[in-house]
Amino acid sequence: MKKIKCALIGSGNIGTDLIYKIQRSEYLEPVWMVGIDPESEGLKRAQEMGLKTTAEGVDGLLPHVEEDGIQIAFDATSAYVHAENSRKLNALGVLMIDLTPAAIGPLCVPPVNLKEHTDKYEMNVNMISCAGQATIPIVKAVSQVQPVDYAEIVATLASRSIGPGTRANLDEFTYTTSNALTKVGGARRGKALAVINPAEPPMIMRNTISCLTDEMPEKQSITTSVLAMIREVQKYVPGYRLVNGPVFEDKRVTVFMEVEGLGDYLPKYAGNLDIMTAAATRTAEMFAQEMIEGTFKPQPVEVA
Amino acid sequence: MTHSMIPGDLKGRKVILHDMCLRDGMHAKREQISVEQMVKVATAMDDAGVPYLQVTHGAGLGGNSLQHGFALASNEEYIGAVSSQMKQAKVSVLLIPGLGTMDELRSAYQAGAGSVHVATHCTEADTSPQHIACARELGMDTTGFLMMAHLNDPKGLAEQGKLMESYGAQTVYITDSAGYMLPADVKARVEALRNVLKPETEIGFHGHHNLGLGIANSIAAIDAGATRIDGSVAGLGAGAGNTPLEVFAAVCERMGIETGVDVFKLTDVAEEIIVPMMDHIVRVDRESLALGYAGVYSTFLLPAKRAAERYGVPARDILVELGRKKMIGGQEDMIDDTAMTMAKERGLLKAVAS
Numbered sequence: 001m002k003k004i005k006c007a008l009i010g011s012g013n014i015g016t017d018l019i020y021k022i023q024r025s026e027y028l029e030p031v032w033m034v035g036i037d038p039e040s041e042g043l044k045r046a047q048e049m050g051l052k053t054t055a056e057g058v059d060g061l062l063p064h065v066e067e068d069g070i071q072i073a074f075d076a077t078s079a080y081v082h083a084e085n086s087r088k089l090n091a092l093g094v095l096m097i098d099l100t101p102a103a104i105g106p107l108c109v110p111p112v113n114l115k116e117h118t119d120k121y122e123m124n125v126n127m128i129s130c131a132g133q134a135t136i137p138i139v140k141a142v143s144q145v146q147p148v149d150y151a152e153i154v155a156t157l158a159s160r161s162i163g164p165g166t167r168a169n170l171d172e173f174t175y176t177t178s179n180a181l182t183k184v185g186g187a188r189r190g191k192a193l194a195v196i197n198p199a200e201p202p203m204i205m206r207n208t209i210s211c212l213t214d215e216m217p218e219k220q221s222i223t224t225s226v227l228a229m230i231r232e233v234q235k236y237v238p239g240y241r242l243v244n245g246p247v248f249e250d251k252r253v254t255v256f257m258e259v260e261g262l263g264d265y266l267p268k269y270a271g272n273l274d275i276m277t278a279a280a281t282r283t284a285e286m287f288a289q290e291m292i293e294g295t296f297k298p299q300p301v302e303v304a
Numbered sequence: 305m306t307h308s309m310i311p312g313d314l315k316g317r318k319v320i321l322h323d324m325c326l327r328d329g330m331h332a333k334r335e336q337i338s339v340e341q342m343v344k345v346a347t348a349m350d351d352a353g354v355p356y357l358q359v360t361h362g363a364g365l366g367g368n369s370l371q372h373g374f375a376l377a378s379n380e381e382y383i384g385a386v387s388s389q390m391k392q393a394k395v396s397v398l399l400i401p402g403l404g405t406m407d408e409l410r411s412a413y414q415a416g417a418g419s420v421h422v423a424t425h426c427t428e429a430d431t432s433p434q435h436i437a438c439a440r441e442l443g444m445d446t447t448g449f450l451m452m453a454h455l456n457d458p459k460g461l462a463e464q465g466k467l468m469e470s471y472g473a474q475t476v477y478i479t480d481s482a483g484y485m486l487p488a489d490v491k492a493r494v495e496a497l498r499n500v501l502k503p504e505t506e507i508g509f510h511g512h513h514n515l516g517l518g519i520a521n522s523i524a525a526i527d528a529g530a531t532r533i534d535g536s537v538a539g540l541g542a543g544a545g546n547t548p549l550e551v552f553a554a555v556c557e558r559m560g561i562e563t564g565v566d567v568f569k570l571t572d573v574a575e576e577i578i579v580p581m582m583d584h585i586v587r588v589d590r591e592s593l594a595l596g597y598a599g600v601y602s603t604f605l606l607p608a609k610r611a612a613e614r615y616g617v618p619a620r621d622i623l624v625e626l627g628r629k630k631m632i633g634g635q636e637d638m639i640d641d642t643a644m645t646m647a648k649e650r651g652l653l654k655a656v657a658s
Contacts, residue, residue: 150370152369154371154634156635156638159427164430167430167431168431169434170401171406171407171434171435174402174405175405193366193371193402194402195402195633195635196425197425197632197635198425198632199630199632200630203629206637206638208371208637208638210371243641243645244640244641256637256640
């Protein structure tokens with residue numbers, strides 16, 4: 001069966017993990033890996049896994065887009081360079097899946113709103129952050145039962161799973177995730193907290209999601225909705241698990257989750273990596289299916 | 305070196321004291337210190353000559369949350385009310401990247417904060433470059449604050465301090481958040497930092513009194529080259545409290561260490577203002593000792609006691625388990641989580657069927 005050819009931009013943890021996820025896909029095929037450092041482990045690994053590589057950034061990829069038939073690009077660089085990458089590739093008709101906090105395009109959490117984006121044939125969708133992918137489904141599960149005034153999440157990540165980009169830009173991570181708790185999660189206000197824990201052996205990614213409902217929470221409906229949502233996420237991240245809760249205390253609903261990864265590139269503790277790359281892959285697959293069926297033909301985006 | 309070369313003779317050393325009652329003390333008051341109380345405490349300390357006072361939510365900027373509790377006023381309201389009344393003292397704030405942001409730092413600066421502790425876990429200094437640079441740009445007295453310092457060895461801690469210095473920190477603090485360190489641990493870490501930092505970069509020590517060593521550890525720090533010490537009058541702080549500042553000032557005076565504070569005025573503040581404010585007597589007790597003994601973040605004390613009441617698992621057991629699982633500052637959500645998991649194991653709580 002025909003597969004949609006993909007380019008991966010950024011040869012760090014996320015880009016490298018994406019190779020594994022995309023190679024397994026029925027609809028996607030990884031063809032190019034773009035980096036900026038010829039000595040980077042990610043580029044070497046990509047070569048070993050049979051991808052074409054360039055260490056000259058996106059400009060090194062552009063001349064090959066047409067001849068290699070690249071239709072989807074995943075950007076795992078940084079918010080600062082994403083805008084340029086997206087502009088250049090969109091101009092060639094390549095759909096962008098944005099894994100940086102840039103959020104130029106609409107925010108996407110697959111079990112919550114992916115269908116809306118594929119229906120609109122967006123040319124750039126943003127995957128928010130690992131914490132966003134891990135927590136927004138739960139916020140949505142509560143807010144679809146009754147109005148949520150405030151959602152607050154605490155994401156704890158193993159130190160070894162956090163690359164230099166995220167470390168140097170923690171504020172962007174915080175702002176992007178907080179914003180998405182309202183825009184996608186459906187809470188009126190949102191706040192995201194991140195903790196980086198260096199314990200050895202590394203701890204599995206943990207997420208605690210708290211919602212304040214306007215009226216007293218409908219315990220049974222919320223519990224049912226949360227459990228159903230967890231099963232939806234488990235379809236693409238099998239290690240997404242409820243540890244404790246939902247706990248009800250006055251108008252507060254609290255859910256304690258953990259995310260174990262598949263152990264593709266980084267070991268299983270780095271569930272934060274997996275939930276991001278798995279969500280991005282699932283998003284790309286939905287678009288790819290429509291491309292293969294001919295219902296979606298990405299068009300070059302005119303540069304203003 | 306102008307000071308005496310005889311080990312332990314600290315006569316003539318100058319040390320800058322930094323009071324934590326109105327920040328770390330917020331933990332011991334479940335964040336419920338009013339603006340009026342803050343102004344009263346700060347004014348009295350200003351009058352006693354304390355040069356730096358930290359004023360915010362216990363978890364610092366961005367601290368108001370379900371995770372860390374909601375204070376009676378915003379950080380800006382506290383900072384503004386206190387700083388407008390200070391004759392000589394500088395108001396400082398705490399900023400933990402991942403919780404607080406640069407927007408909140410700018411807002412605190414606008415409200416009157418002149419100094420900041422930018423805090424990371426002792427191995428994660430590279431999460432602070434934006435915030436330290438931002439503080440320096442604002443012209444604030446900028447400290448890099450390495451929390452839970454017992455969890456990194458002297459060499460590793462020195463590397464982390466060097467990173468913070470490279471981002472612009474003017475002072476690097478060794479922060480014994482768990483009150484776990486012994487004087488020799490403190491000495492080794494200060495010496496390691498002193499060996500790698502520029503001569504003009506200061507070293508600070510922030511102690512907790514969970515093993516009753518707040519003062520001894522602070523003296524050990526000074527002996528090894530530290531020039532800034534955090535404490536809190538009457539020890540109002542998380543766990544068994546911070547190094548009791550009035551006691552420390554008295555010890556300094558006896559040793560000839562110059563702090564510039566009036567010891568008797570500070571003891572009046574302790575006796576007449578701080579102790580009457582306490583909800584519980586902040587001291588080494590069964591649970592706070594467990595923090596120091598097991599190496600657990602001092603702020604976990606009161607939430608662990610609440611979880612103990614709720615789930616029927618003793619607070620000491622919860623704290624020791626949190627220490628075993630290597631939970632760090634900011635992971636307060638894991639207190640209830642751990643208590644629930646332990647309660648399930650002990651047959652006290654049922655899991656939700658999925």
